[in-house]
Amino acid sequence: MAAIRPLSFLRTQPSWWAQARQQGLVQGDAPAPDLEEPPVLVLALAMLGALASLVPLAVFLAFALGERFVFGTGGVVLGLVLLAAAGGLMHQSRQAFVNCVALVLWCAGGLLVLVNLGDVADSRLGMLLIGTLSALVLMLGAALAQMRWIQSLMGLGWGMAVVVSLMALQSWLPAMLPLQLDALLPALLWCLWLRAEPARLAQAAQRWSQPRWAAFADAAIVGVLISNFASDYVARAIFWEQSGNFVPWAYPAGRALAVVVVALSTWMLARQWRARGTTNRQGEQSLLLAGAMLALAAWFSTGLAVVGLVAAGALLAARWRIAVLCALLALVALAQFYYHLGWSLAAKGLGLALAGLLLLVCLWVLRRAADADTAAAGAQPAAPQRRLQWVGLVVGAVLALGIVNWDVRGKEQVIAHGQRILVPLVPVDPRSLMQGDYMALNFALPFEMREKLQDIVGPSQLVRASIDDRGIATIQGLLTASDPLQKGELALPLKRLKGQWVLVTDAYFFPEGQGRHFEQTRYGDFRVLPDGRALLVGLADADGQPVLPLPGRSIWESPLGIHSPEATSAASEAPVPEPDEPVAVAPEPLPAAVANVPSPAPAPAQGTRR
Numbered sequence: 001m002a003a004i005r006p007l008s009f010l011r012t013q014p015s016w017w018a019q020a021r022q023q024g025l026v027q028g029d030a031p032a033p034d035l036e037e038p039p040v041l042v043l044a045l046a047m048l049g050a051l052a053s054l055v056p057l058a059v060f061l062a063f064a065l066g067e068r069f070v071f072g073t074g075g076v077v078l079g080l081v082l083l084a085a086a087g088g089l090m091h092q093s094r095q096a097f098v099n100c101v102a103l104v105l106w107c108a109g110g111l112l113v114l115v116n117l118g119d120v121a122d123s124r125l126g127m128l129l130i131g132t133l134s135a136l137v138l139m140l141g142a143a144l145a146q147m148r149w150i151q152s153l154m155g156l157g158w159g160m161a162v163v164v165s166l167m168a169l170q171s172w173l174p175a176m177l178p179l180q181l182d183a184l185l186p187a188l189l190w191c192l193w194l195r196a197e198p199a200r201l202a203q204a205a206q207r208w209s210q211p212r213w214a215a216f217a218d219a220a221i222v223g224v225l226i227s228n229f230a231s232d233y234v235a236r237a238i239f240w241e242q243s244g245n246f247v248p249w250a251y252p253a254g255r256a257l258a259v260v261v262v263a264l265s266t267w268m269l270a271r272q273w274r275a276r277g278t279t280n281r282q283g284e285q286s287l288l289l290a291g292a293m294l295a296l297a298a299w300f301s302t303g304l305a306v307v308g309l310v311a312a313g314a315l316l317a318a319r320w321r322i323a324v325l326c327a328l329l330a331l332v333a334l335a336q337f338y339y340h341l342g343w344s345l346a347a348k349g350l351g352l353a354l355a356g357l358l359l360l361v362c363l364w365v366l367r368r369a370a371d372a373d374t375a376a377a378g379a380q381p382a383a384p385q386r387r388l389q390w391v392g393l394v395v396g397a398v399l400a401l402g403i404v405n406w407d408v409r410g411k412e413q414v415i416a417h418g419q420r421i422l423v424p425l426v427p428v429d430p431r432s433l434m435q436g437d438y439m440a441l442n443f444a445l446p447f448e449m450r451e452k453l454q455d456i457v458g459p460s461q462l463v464r465a466s467i468d469d470r471g472i473a474t475i476q477g478l479l480t481a482s483d484p485l486q487k488g489e490l491a492l493p494l495k496r497l498k499g500q501w502v503l504v505t506d507a508y509f510f511p512e513g514q515g516r517h518f519e520q521t522r523y524g525d526f527r528v529l530p531d532g533r534a535l536l537v538g539l540a541d542a543d544g545q546p547v548l549p550l551p552g553r554s555i556w557e558s559p560l561g562i563h564s565p566e567a568t569s570a571a572s573e574a575p576v577p578e579p580d581e582p583v584a585v586a587p588e589p590l591p592a593a594v595a596n597v598p599s600p601a602p603a604p605a606q607g608t609r610r
Contacts, residue, residue, distance in 0.1 A: 035405045038096040043149065050100040055600070058108065075116040082109030083137065091144040099147050106141055124171050131165030142216050155216035159223025162186055178254030183228035183306040184261065190221045191313035218319060221310055229329050230304050258298040258305035265312035266291025272316050282370050289362050293355070294330070301333045414535040418527030419490065420542055421465070423503060425524055439510070439518055439539070443503045449477055453494070453501045460495045462532050470544055472523065491532040504536050511549050521547050 038046070068074045082105045089102035135158050142154035166182035197214070204305045251494060270287050271421040281285070291308075298304040311326035313319070424444040445453075453461065466489050477483065479491050494501045504526070510518055521539035525546055528534040539547045 028387070042096055043100070046096040046100040047103075049097060050104050051364060054101065054104050054108075070112070071116060072199075073116075075112050079109040079116070081114030082112065083107070085109075087141065087144045090141070090146065090150060094146050099145075099150060103150060110137060115135075124168050128165055128168040131161050133166060134161040135165060141482065148215050151216050152219040152286075155219030156223040156226075158216070159220035159225075160227040161228040162220070163224055178250045178302070179257055180228070180254065180302060180305060182363070183258075184223055184309065185222065186224045187306050187309045187313075190224075191309065193217055194313050194317035194319075197317060215382055218322060222322065222325065225306065225310060225325065225329060229303055248527040249554065254302055255299045258302040259295045261305040262298045262308040265308045266295070269312040269315055282310055282366060285366055289359075289366070295354075295360065297334060301336065303329060304333050307333065328545065410533075414527050414529055414533050415537060417527050418533075418535065420471055421467055421490070421526050421528055422471050422523035422544055423465075423473050423492075423526060424477075425522060425539075439508050439515075439521070440522060441502070441506055441508055441536075443524060445475055445501070446477070450501070452478055460493060461501070462491045463494055464489050465492050472544070490528055490530070492526075492528065492530050493534055504534050508536060508539055518547060522566055 062070055065074075069078055084105075086102040086106035086109060089098055089105070093099065093102075114130065114134070117126075117133075138154045138158040138161060142151045142158070145151050153477050163182050163186070166185065167177075170176040171181075207320055266288060268277075270284050270291075273287070274284060276518040294304060294308055298308070305325050307329050311323055311330070314326060378466065425441060447465065464476045464479045464483070464485060465473040466476055466486075467473055473490075473492070474488065475492065479485065485491060492503060494503055496502075500506070504523070508518075508524070518539060520541045522539040522542045523544065524536055525538040525540045526534050527537055541547055
């Protein structure tokens with residue numbers, strides 16, 4: 001049984017190599033296939049043994065030698081000694097435990113050097129020197145190592161170090177920062193490396209034709225992908241603050257470059273597949289459609305440029321695992337697409353609806369073209385299968401709409417026939433998610449009842465509440481068989497939500513930018529039926545009057561222009577003009593039953609979008 005190769009997702013050998021070698025398409029001495037390496041379990045046990053042996057020894061030496069051999073010049077010298085010893089072990093031995101010890105020593109030595117050189121990292125020049133030094137050390141480690149998994153790890157770190165170095169280098173030119181050249185250049189070089197791979201493999205005498213450097217390069221591009229995707233604009237914004245004046249055209253240029261890169265990558269992939277005969281016309285059209293939509297999304301999420309370029313190279317060179325990683329990163333980026341827009345919620349919803357409509361039309365056109373090709377070839381289209389698909393769509397739509405309408409009907413009954421009550425609020429600041437601005441609600445519950453609720457295992461619990469002449473509810477305790485409802489009381493439902501007990505819900509949503517208007521609320525406005533069903537229909541002020549939302553703006557009044565991330569954030573967090581300034585209302589004292597309930601200090605309501 002073949003041994004499991006560790007870290008195989010970071011490296012691949014071309015899937016066509018075995019067939020090309022059998023058919024004689026590759027001339028000369030073929031490079032040896034990947035050597036057998038220890039399984040992952042063996043490596044994990046060896047690494048645990050190495051850590052168990054070296055960590056106590058390192059602690060003992062740190063106390064024995066003192067700070068002068070750990071920090072400062074002594075720490076740098078000790079780190080270089082550890083790097084030299086680790087390099088010798090990796091170069092001379094292929095045993096799993098020895099290589100694990102060498103890797104731990106290598107990491108410890110590199111960490112000592114970086115920590116003692118950390119004082120220079122406050123400047124751009126220092127960051128550039130540290131990134132360049134790290135890249136050189138990691139490449140040296142990959143050249144010395146004999147085990148493929150160590151070379152893959154070195155390549156992973158090398159890719160991250162290169163991104164940091166290039167990011168620091170281009171920080172001297174503010175206009176270059178939004179172009180993402182720190183990640184696009186390594187991705188382009190990797191694609192060129194893959195393009196020359198067949199010729200390189202045919203010349204086994206060259207050192208760079210060895211599969212070890214293919215594993216290093218594949219791992220390096222994974223490091224570039226991860227570092228670029230994780231940092232996005234965060235690290236670039238840090239350098240931006242230190243790099244001088246803002247360039248107005250920089251961010252539109254970066255967005256345009258991202259669109260061009262994704263479009264060219266898609267075109268290159270479709271052209272190569274057409275030349276190889278690996279796809280038909282319908283497949284090519286589907287690929288171009290997907291690339292067009294990805295290019296459109298790249299205008300708003302520029303990180304998709306690097307993902308698209310690497311994915312095209314991976315698909316052309318049979319790096320399937322890297323292609324899957326690119327697909328996952330693209331899905332995550334598209335999932336965050338909603339948050340990259342500085343538009344109002346209505347404009348966002350309209351944009352996504354139009355994108356879905358465009359996809360639907362393109363899919364219909366592609367299917368019509370496929371049916372035409374099938375009819376021209378003399379084959380019958382799969383009509384029964386199409387009918388089954390339509391039946392599934394109709395049944396799914398009916399079920400979805402039926403369930404939603406059943407839930408809406410129940411809520412309408414509660415609103416129409418329920419008794420109006422007011423429950424005191426412990427105010428919490430409004431915030432914003434993709435649903436819109438909302439106020440997090442914390443209803444006043446007696447302290448003794450909170451302690452009893454901790455012992456309840458179920459997801460819901462009914463409580464007793466008394467109602468005064470103004471309709472204000474005061475929660476008295478749990479509703480049990482031994483303690484039924486008294487005259488003038490009604491049942492309210494509590495449910496466990498996010499680890500806390502809440503009354504019906506823990507949030508009230510309102511239109512964007514109206515947080516200050518809802519600061520005057522003091523009560524939650526509920527409708528309650530005798531059977532315990534309740535629904536939050538709004539908020540009320542200290543006098544019990546409903547606080548209604550202000551008139552909304554048109555969706556076209558939201559900022560649809562192209563700005564820098566800082567400008568977009570500032571524009572989205574700016575207070576929205578309101579017709580009338582809210583009148584400060586003094587808080588009404590809480591009922592006696594909840595007067596002693598500790599409440600958090602309310603944060604100022606901003607109504608901002610984070």
